[in-house]
Structures are given as structure tokens and as C-alpha cells.
Amino acid sequence: ALRTPGSQESAYEYNTYFLPAVDGVNQPYVGDPMPYYEDGVYYIYYLKDGGDSFNHSIYLATTTDFVTYTEIDEPVLEANRSGGQDSWIGTGSLVKVEDQYYLFYTGHTGASNMEFKEKIMVAVGSDPYSFEKVADWDITPPAELGQKNDFRDPQCYYDPETGLIHMTITASQGNVARILKYTVSADLTEQHYDGIIF
16 A cells, blocks of 8 residues: 555654655655765755656755754756756765865766766855756766666765765676775866776
8 A cells, every 4th residue: 555655654653854845736755865964064965756856856955953954945956957968867975175065966867869878977066055067077887887877876075185085886787786986086177987896
């Protein structure tokens, strides 16, 4: 009987959780939370599924106590309505480098004429509430994977001592799950594939 997200949630006795506001008559849901913490505030980025979200655009809710939440109504990063590599947005993560915020995310295309189904892309912001996509910047699957479809969910952290952003990306090789390691310079001008770590 539990075939919808709503019925699944109502089957449990959750007392405290965040749920986006109803859009008209549609109840949207939170997918793939991407947490970030700074100065006493937890920023919970998520793929908004349903409602007014276009193809899993990234939305934001903030909290200081996980009891009360502030929902940001507009997407902080919207899927590309014109199509292209990020016509759908997939999971990513946020890092702060000095005064810049980098939101790395998965660009997923539904177009059959694109070489890569998924690439890692980035958007930059001067605050954690809005981001601009960086044109012509991406990371593509290495040739050794032997496939161009399954390459997503970058998890990143910034090391100020080395000036490098360390990133892991999930993928598959011969239908076996893999985790790949990359390093990216703080100014995004250099990237290095460090190999498969799992």
C-alpha cells in the first residue's frame, strides 16, 4: 500500500522534519540532501522533486536546531530549461574557498545526441543563497571507466593548506561500483584525475 512518498511518510510517526511548502495542489518532496554548515547555520540543499521544481533543481532550507526551518522559495540552482548537459540536475556538494562558494553538481542530460550522459559541473556564488553556473567547466568520465553514462554525486572538501579542492565521484566500471578521486585548484583552472580509490 505504500506506493507514494506521501503514504510512506504518513506510515511513520515523524515528529520533526522539513517538508517543502505545497505548490498549488502538489506536495513536493526533498531528495538527496546536500548539507553545509557555517557560523551556526545548517544549509540543507536538496533536489526538489515535484511541485514547481524543474527537473530536480536545487533548493535550500536552513536551520539552526533541526526543529525549525526556513525554506527558500526560489531554486538556488535551476536545471537548464533549454536542454543541454544539465537539463536535469543531480546531487553535489558545496565548499567555500576564501570568499567564494562553489556548488559542484551532476549535470545529467536526457538528450541522445550528447556524448556524456553525466558530467560534473560547478556554479559559483558570493553567498550560500544563489549561484551562477560556470560555462565551459566540467569533469568528464576518464576513458578507463569504459562508459560515459554513470558518473555523478561529487563530494568535496577544500584544504586551505594546499589550496586544493579534493573530490570523490561515484561511477561504475563493468557494472561494478567505483569511487574516483580528483583534485581541483582553488581557482578552478586546473583539475587532476587521481585514479580509482574503490
